[in-house]
Amino acid sequence: MVSAGSTLVRPRPDAPAVMPLSTQQEVAEAAREMDGAPATTILRWAWWSIPRFCVTSSFGADSATLLSLVAQVDPDIPVLFLDTGFHFEESLTYRDTLVERLGLRRVVHVQPWLSVEDQASLHGDALHDRDPDACCQIRKVAPLDQALEGFDGWATGVRRNQASSRQTTPVVQRVVKGGRSLLKVAPLVNWTAADVAGHRRLHDLPPHPLTLRGFGSIGCQPCTSPVAAGEDPRAGRWAGTTKTECGLHLGPTRRSEDE
Known part of the structure; x- marks a missing residue:
């Protein structure tokens, strides 16, 4: 695993010089x-068309599916992993298991500027309980925005049937990150939970350990x-609150939708 500033974060030598899809039309x-279109077709198009392209992954409950497709298309596709400092130990172990199992060669380790301890010093203990939106902004949204400064587009594992907020997610869209326009791609957007489970069985992909203990969607431990x-x-995400999304994926008018 490498840091976000590593020289491994670079376009392919044969990457196109010009961004595709210059207009909203x-x-x-x-x-x-x-x-x-098949997910591998979408992913392959993105990898060969977007000059600097990556995939983001939480290494959560359903992450093995998209990552296995990344390995099929090209294990050199950079995979950005946000280490919030609040992950379950099982998630970190699962990350390492999948990286080795799938042969992923460019996993980029992204961390917030503030350590968990520094955040507590500045904002008080358990910010995630008092203001989860602020905690997600510090530990997820801002670090990803910064990490994506080195890329022109990225793919996520978002699916339309995961939540009502995702039902209109397009396969490809243009979003603004840090004042820059990037292409965001969703290769699995039309997949169902049954599709994901079937793919996992077909390719003998290991389950996230916490799914065996009743966790359906896995984010930060608190x-x-x-x-x-x-x-x-x-x-089970932000149970007992009105919060349903962390804010990683920007829609046209709202900061929502995470894996």
């Missing part, structure tokens, strides 16, 4: 054309809890 047309049988998998 071209982006919309590409989204329509690729909606329904804000993640198990769910009951039949309950929405994301019900």
Whole structure:
């Protein structure tokens, strides 16, 4: 695993010199054309068309699916992992297991500027309980925005059926990060939970250890809890609050949608 500032974070030598889809109309047309295309086709297009391209992954409950497709297309695709300082130990172990199992060669370790201890000194203990939006901004959104300064586009594992806030997610869209316009790609946008489970079985991908203990969606330890049988998998994220998204994925008018 390498840091975000590593020289491994670079475009391919044969990467295109010009960003594709320069107008919003071209982006919309590409989204329509690729909606329904195989995930590997979408991912391969992004890798070969976007000059500096990466994939983000939480190494959470469903992350193995997208990462296995990354390995199929090219294990040299950079994978950005946000280490918030609040991950379950099981998630960190799972990350290492998948990296080795899939042969991923460019996993980029992204950390917030503030350590957990520094955040507590500045904002008080348990900011995640008192103001989870502020905690997510410090430990997730701001670090990712900074890490993406070195890229022109990225892919996520967001799926439309994961939450109501994701039902209109396009396959490709243009978003603004840090004042820059980037392409955001969602290769799995049309996949269902059954598709993900089937892919995992077909390719013998190991499950996240916490899914065996009732966790349906896995984020930071203080804000993640198990769910009951039949309950929405994301019900264990920020349970007991109105918060449903961390803010990593920007929609046209709102800061929402994380894996």
